[in-house]
Amino acid sequence: MRNKTTKIALFILSGFFLYSCSVVKRVPEGEHLLEKNNIEVNGESKNDDALKDQLYQQPNSNILGYNLRLHLYNLAKPDADSSYKAWLNRDPERHDFLKKLLSEKQVQRFGKSFVVSGYSNFLKKVGEAPVTIDAVRVRKSANRLLAYYYKQGFFRTKVGYSIDTLGGKKAQINYKVATGKPYVVDSINTYIETPVLDSLYQTTQKNSLIKKNKQYNESDFVEERERIKTYFKNRGAYNFEVNNISYVVDTVNTNYKANVDLIISNETIRNEDTTYAQPFKLYKISQVNIYTKNLADKSQKIDSTSYKGFKIFSTGKLNYRAKALTDPVFILPGEMYADSTRSLTYKYMNNLRIFDYPKIQYVTDSTDVTGESLITNIYLSPWKKFKFIASADVTHSNIQDIGLEGSMGVSIRNVFRGAEILNLTVRGNLGSSSDPDIADRSFFNIQEYGADAKLSFPRIFFPIKTEGIIPKSMIPSTLVSFGISRQQNIGLDKENFSGILNYNWNPKEKVTASMDLFNIQYVRNVNPQNYFNVYNSSYDKLNDIANTYVSAVNPDYFVENTNPNQDRQLIIENGTSAFINEVTDGTIAVSSEDKRSVRSIEERKKRLTENNLIAATNFTYTTSNQENNTDETFFVFKTKIETAGNTLGLLSAITDNGKRSSSGNRTILDVEYSQYVKGEVDFIKHFDLRRGKVLAMRAFFGLALPYGNSNSIPFTRSYFAGGSNDNRAWQSYSLGPGRSGGLNDFNEANLKMAYSAELRFNLFGQLNGAIFGDVGNIWNVFDSQEDPDYTFNGLSSFRDLALGSGFGVRYDFNFFVVRLDLGFKTYDPGRPVNDRWFKQYNFSHTVYNVGINYPF
Structure with a gap:
């Protein structure tokens, strides 16, 4: 045992030694690979991403501690083309042979081919060169740390640094920051040259982001400038810009206090070579013109019409109702100019999907002697009336070859x-x-x-x-x-x-x-009679029970069997239906457990073969704080509530006078209708871990409760587990319900819980990787299913949550992502209690999932 331990230890130490040598393979002599940045602020170690972003040099990227891109770079030859030429020159006969076989030009071009140098160039492109410590960049990083704290009011900050060599051509940088005491805003004085803007500012001064006794922060001043500009431009100040706002901050001999002067200057007018200043004007909209076609086309007559103060122009007959063109316009004649109304108009017009992105222009109304009126011109370029769409695809599934x-x-x-x-x-x-x-x-x-x-x-x-x-x-x-x-x-x-x-x-x-x-x-x-041909697992269960009591079953229910050593096969549909009926009415005596199984098979068959009439009303509410497609720190919250059957229940009472089917359920037009209430909550959260790493999580809960005319949820509105956007260690419909083990061909239920976490990281170029874990299952609750293996039974059922884990790759084509995930059953609740962890955790039982875009 001691020898084994020694060998293992030597193997691990050898691996670490080789790994250490390989990462510094391309580090020049006398230089050091940056292993780590240490930042200490006022004697306390800091690991904030905001601080790390101030540094000009970061250690090479890694995936779970492994420098993949650095290793790819190190595999490349430093100068493959020169090595090839040296290889040729070492043996003149070799050069002459290749020249005779090819040509001198082709021999030289071969040195630039993928086989010789292209492979190394590819590795360098997708890889990452070693980050070696640069003293100049270290000084720049220290200065950026100084500026970072200066902007937060620490005007007396001091930053020092040191470089510690670690051996093996590696080193780390230590930054030490002493911030001192922060400055606090004290007095705030305003100097506004334009009287109308001064009056406007007084109405919004209480909302200022710069407040007395608040620590000085440069971001407050930047955001306050933007806030004031937005406020003014939404109240008529058409020409006002953020550069008309400036600050003077006095910190000389103030005992860590900052005295702020807010200055808003007049409008600067440039007229040829002359520049002068004048007070800002607040503009009103005197007229709104909407142009639906290019009026430069003089071959057609220009037509015009007026509608609720708007003027609409078109070449030829107007193809739109006036209201359809004015409803999306929030810029109204007689109202003050506002940037917000222009933005809303852009958004609404673009949402119509019948025009190109609109063009909105403002010009001064020359008929207003005060010069405080604007004419709005909106130019719309219609898309073609007809658009033909065609698509084709080749598919493959578990049903279709x-x-x-x-x-x-x-x-x-x-x-x-x-x-x-x-x-x-x-x-x-x-x-x-x-x-x-x-x-x-x-x-x-x-x-x-x-x-x-x-x-x-x-x-x-x-x-x-x-x-x-x-x-x-x-x-x-x-x-x-x-x-x-x-x-x-x-x-x-x-x-x-x-x-x-x-x-x-x-x-x-x-x-x-x-x-x-x-x-x-x-x-x-x-074809409901085809049920047992489709759901083979249900047929196999029923057939096994029939063979258990074969002596009591009518031989006519079975296919003629010439081999007495084989189980007999129930005839579909006559034999299966007759056997079920005789078991349920007691004609054939079976055990209570088998009788319950037969009833369960019959109930499932009835539910999946009955016609469904669903009339539902639902409401969905979705909110997100994602700024744009590149924002990777955001959340999405979605909730949905749905009810079905209430309207049909009222119609049934009126039209069919409460007519009921053979099963006792009410019908409308001789069809049983479904009644249920369904609620869902879906929450997605992304964390940007920087440098191409993202932690994405999703939690889902859904519950559908049958009532009134139903004792189960229609198959099309029930839940299933497994698949490329769910628990990826199981195929769609193969997980659950509960600890039943996915015995049916299509497993579904009316309660679902799911949680997924995925760490995404860049491998190289457009290729990304991920490792993930998926937890979840489905159960039956408050419906016709009574088997405890299938139903949710309180806290104890949380032991039935399945855990799948795995890894995958994604290739980003910019407009969509193709992904491949490999899922492994980590905890399988369908197995015996003491035999659930890491069974079938191997590539022979891998579930492959191919999908478009990310799973959440």
Whole structure:
């Protein structure tokens, strides 16, 4: 044992020695690789990212402590082309042979090929050169630390530094900062040359970011300048700019106090070679002109019309209702100029999706003798009325060996002259499957086809006015859509009809609200008798039970069997249905456990083969603080509430007089309708760890409760676990419910909990990597399922949370990301209690997930 321990220790020490040597492979003699930056502030060690960002030199990037990019760089030859030439010159006969075989030109070009130098150049490009300590940059870093604290009011800061060599061509830099006592804002005096701006400032002075007795911070002064500029420009000061605001800060002999003078100068006018100053004016909007086409085209007559104070010009007949053009405009005649109204107009116009990005210009109204009026000109360039859309794709799934998918459609803009958009689409899929359960043995034996119609309005489409509740500043829109599809494949061959009336608006910036007033879906199973051909696991369970009591089962229920040593097979559908009926009514005596299993199989079959009529209303609220696509420190919070069946319950009582089906449930037009309430919470949080590293997390909770006319949730509205955007160690529908072990072909339930964390990092170039952990499961609760393995039973069910972990790579194409994740079952609740950790944790049981964009 001692010998083994010694060998292991020697192996580890050898590995560390080789690793240490390899990272300094390209460090020149006399120089040192930067191993670490230590920052000490007032005697306390600091590790703040804001402080590290002040330093001109950072250690080489690493992934979990391993300098991958540095090692890639070190693998490259320093001067591959010169090495090649030296190799040629060492043996003249070699050079002559290659010249005869190729040519002198090709021999020289070979030195620049990928085989000789291209490979090394590639490694240098994707790799990272060793960061060696540069004394000049160290001094610059110290000066930046000095400036960093100076801007925060520490005007007497002192910064020192030292370089400690660590051996093996490595060293670390120690920065020591002594900030001293901070300065505090004392007196604040204002000097505003323009009287109207002085009056405006008095109304907003209480909101100033610069306050007496507050520690001096340069960022407060920068943000206060921007705040004042925004305030003035939203109240008529059209020509006002941030450079009209300046400060004078006195700190001489003030005992750590800063006396601030705020100065707002007059407007500077430049007229040819003459420059002079004059007081700022507050402008009003005297006229708003909207141009819908290029008026430079003199071949067409210019037409004009007036509507609620707006003037609308067009070449030829106006193709839009006046209201459709004026509703998105927030710049109103007679009101003060405001930057905010221009921004809202840009946003609303762009949201219409029928014009190019609008152009808004302001010119002085020459008819106003006071010179305090502006004319607004809005230029709109319409898109083409018709846009044809076509797409095609080749697909593969666990059902289809190969599939051809395509769609064709047309987008018609300004359908009713109110900036509406109508989208008409037909879609289809032809697939080939070798599954033995498909009777059709032709090559393309799977097909699905459908059509969709979507009509969008740039306003709330409702019988009564909603402006008081949802003003147009919230950019409201309405979407009416209808869809129909038919599916013919290994499944139950479904027909699907849907209709949605959706409203969407933005209550605040970065907040979105969406409501489906009506979300109607009718799913009809064309071949319910094919159930046991599709759900093989249910059939196998039922068949095993039938073979347990084979002597009591009518032989006619089985397929004729010529081999007495093999289990007999129930006939689908006659044999399976007859056996289930005789077990449930007691004709065939079975154990209580087997009877419960048969009933469970029958309930699941009934639920998945029954036609569904769902009429739901839902509301979704989403908020985020993400600034832009490059912002990696943000959160997204989304919550949704949905109810279904209440309206249909009322209609059923009126139209069918409370008519009920054979199962006792109420119907409308002879179809049982679903009733449930469903709530979801989804939270995503990203942390920017700097230098290409991001920690992303997601938490999800969803619960759907059946009531009234339902004792379970429709399959299309239930939850499943597993897949590329969920727990990646399990395939879709293969996890849960609870600790059941995913025994069914398609496992679903009405309660779901999920949590995922993913560390993302750059490998090199556009290639990124990730390591992740996914926790979650689904359960049945308050529905028809009673098996404790499937149901949520309080705190004890948290032991049924599955844990998957793994790693993946992503390639960023800028406009989308392609990713591959490898998931491993780390904790499997479907296994026995003492046999759940790290079973099947190997590449032979890896679950591969391919997806577009990040999972959350």
